[in-house]
Amino acid sequence: MNSVNTNVGAMIALQQLNRTNTELQEVQSRINTGKRINSAKDNGAIWAIAQNQRATSSSLNTVKESLSRAVSTVDVALSAGESISDLLLQMKDKALAASDTSLDTAARSALDADFQSLRDQIRKVIANAEFNGINLLKTAAASLTALANATGTKLTVQSQVLALGGSKITITNGAALSSASVASTMVGLLNTSIANVSSSLSSLGTASKSVTQHLEFVGKLQDTIDAGVGNLVDADLAKESARLQALQTKQQLGVQALAIANGSSQVLLGLFR
Template sequence: MPMNSVNTNTGAMIALQNLNSTNAELSTTQTRINTGKRIASAKDNGSIWAIAQNQRANSQSLNSVKESLQRSQSTVDVAISAGETVSDLLLQMKEKALAASDTSLDANSRTALRDDFTALRDQLTKAVNNAEFNGINMVKSGGTTIAALANANGDQKITVAAQDLSLGGGKVLLTAAATFSTATQAANLITTINNSIANVSSALSSLGTGSKSLGSHLDFVSKLQDSIDAGVGNLVDADLAKESAKLQSLQTKQQLGVQALSIANQSSSILLGLFR
């Protein structure tokens, strides 16, 4: 038989313990609803929080990878545009040289063709020198080779080699002084121009492949980042529907706990009736 005492109210102590437990759960649930996270700090679950934090670091690092890939792809695309311009100019220069190689052409007409040829040649140099993005030019003499970041650790890169499309460079065999005055000189330039066109086409193929590789890897990195973010969410995010239902239950338990504590506290006063 339980002892009736005014010094120790066991019922009240048990009711208070239960109420404190309910209040603690209620506080946790409210925090999850407010933050949207089941694990918001290391004290919630140290190991899971550490795993999630490491994955967040990887995801944020991939932002730098994406920026590097986008910047590199833009640089390569500018180089491709310049290369296509160079190729078009070479085609026009071949047309002028071929026309000037006609021995039946009069001197004035050949001079006009030579002036057009010279203008196209100079335009080629301008196109190459102006093919710059973010301070990088891939097609001028001594152009910069692209090395874009490929992973979050920075130890892997995607490289796109520079292509020298300048006059007298590795691809365009015409020199900066190339011109003609006679039909024979014009005819001699045709072979050089043909070889230059073939070389520029090969260079454009390499640049195009590089741009495609950068674009494909950029798509992969974007999907990888989304997957990582989803994985972090699975680890730390709260199920708000579940937490909302739990909140209603805990609020009810809290009200019942307060009533139970009130009833338990009244048990001592009942003893006064024995002394009347």
């Protein structure tokens, strides 16, 4: 029906043009942000999955920080323990030399002075074997805990108390080389202490390696999660670019179609001339 009141062709052309403009805005948004899904409005299910994975990835940053502190703490204790082991070896040399009954009093006194200086140095090393307020070597040292994953599971590193007079280093704070017989007994105590410290260092070394490996794993896990989120929400810009060109052409054609439809009512004027 020819009518000037209702232009069906113009209505259809306008609907198509509006739809094209909506799609064009969507493509432009994807190109601007680089994302196919920017909000829950775009795709609620995918957005929710991606948001949950983003939360996990963000939590893993905290896990990595905790593990990094743990690695540093254990490495400080390990470095201090190695220094203590070296000091014990030097003390054993002094004690062994002092056990020689042919030494005179002056020579033994000199060895004893060196021995006590090394002994005191062990205390200083232990006192300074601290990182972030945690010392794994001091008396009554607590075990170290760190976050292992985003759910809050803990990773534990056992402390290794290397204080003088403890169960591992059996020589006391007042140990000295007062005589050849005492020096001979001290050699045995130092042999035991050296073996105990070596065992403790082995445990710390294994713990440091384990925590470091777990830290590397968490980093790889985070990268994998981030890549998965990208697969869910990132836009294919090559595809969107091609779609943009098509929609721009379609928009121009829609404008022309609307202009033609709007001009159809002018044709009716010819019927009245």
